[in-house]
Amino acid sequence: MNADAHAADAAPLPAAAGVVGGGTMGSGIVHVLLAAGIDTVLVEVDDASLARGLELVRESLDDSARRGKLEVGVDDALARLTASTRYEDLAACEVVIEAVPENPELKKQVLGSIERQIPDTALLATNTSSLSLGSLAGSLAHPDRFVGMHFFNPVPAQPLLEIVRTPHADEEALRRAHALGGALKKEPIEVNDSPGFATSRLGVLVGLEAVRMVEEGVASPEDIDKAMVLGYRYPIGPCRLGDLVGHDVRLGIAEYLHEALGERFEPPALLKQMVAEGKLGKKSGQGFFPW
Structure with a gap:
């Protein structure tokens, strides 16, 4: 069933999410x-990580409020938030979204810990951008209620939501995922479970080719980005997006897709070098561009 068909068959919104x-x-x-307007529980691994997460949430809400994009007050929104380092505090959630780093073993461990605490009727989702x-x-224990809900960065501004179905997912789980996406003002697309789904396969392939072009001296990062923005109407060029x-x-x-899908996803040497040198992009202050 496609995204439009699911959208026409909305499900009730969760009273609480994690x-x-x-x-x-x-x-x-x-x-x-x-x-x-959904009561939300944020769980992190320790107090320091939780404090950082809360800071990021407040900064994001404050930024939206300054730009007139938040329909509720920041304090009113934060009053709905419960912060915890305990999976047990997810027990009342009707949907829980896992959003830990892209490490398969870590995600399996976290998903198992979530499942042991939430009701059998709760929707369980992962935000993975590429993992099967x-x-x-x-x-x-309940793969039928497990789906992918791949959001895009920055989540408050990006309208796309990639919903990933597995052969085990039932239609009710997918219907609920689509309804939640609509309530969050996202436009869902639906894809079958495959490495990289639709968006990461396409986006990473363009990004890797841009890195190769810089590596081979074809053009500067600035001009590669300008070509894609002006010539193909990309909102942002692949080099800046990588940053x-x-x-x-x-x-x-790229390493995961290279292993799963073959040579066309082999990471360029320049990308490996940038990571080894700590040139990670915006979060490190330097990538293809200074930040």
Whole structure:
């Protein structure tokens, strides 16, 4: 069933939702849940990570409020947020979204810990941008209620939501994922479980070719980006986008896709060098561009 068919068959919104992982993506997902009026539990691994996650959520809400993009007050939104280092505090959540780093073993461990605490009727989702859901679902007791909900950075501003179905996912789980995406003001697309899905396969391939062009001296990062923005109407060029995503993240996805799909995803030597030198992009202050 496609995204439009699911959208026409809306499901009730969850009264409470959970997010595990408060980094860039997790904090953005918390933001949009709170903005939609949904009570939200944020779980992180320790107090320091939790404090950083809360700081990111507040910064994101404050930024939206300054730009007139937040329909509720920042304090009103934050009043709906519960912060915790305990999976047990997810027990009342009707949907939980895992948003920890792209490490398969870590994600499996976290998903298992979530599943042991939430009701059998709760929707369980992962925000992975590339990993096979089939492999992540292998140890779950209820793979029928497990879906991919791949948000895009920055989550409050990006309208796309990639919903990933596995052969085990039932239609009710997918319907609920689509309904939640609509409530969060996202435009869902639906794809079948495959390495990289639709967006990472296409986006990473363009990004890797841009790195190769810089490596081979074809053009500067500035001119490559200008070509794609002016010539193909990209909102941002692939080199600057790599800086925003993080070149370590892009390298990890490329290595996974290289192993899963073959030589066309082989990471360029320049990308590996940039990561080794700590030139990760915006988060390190330097990538293809200074930040």
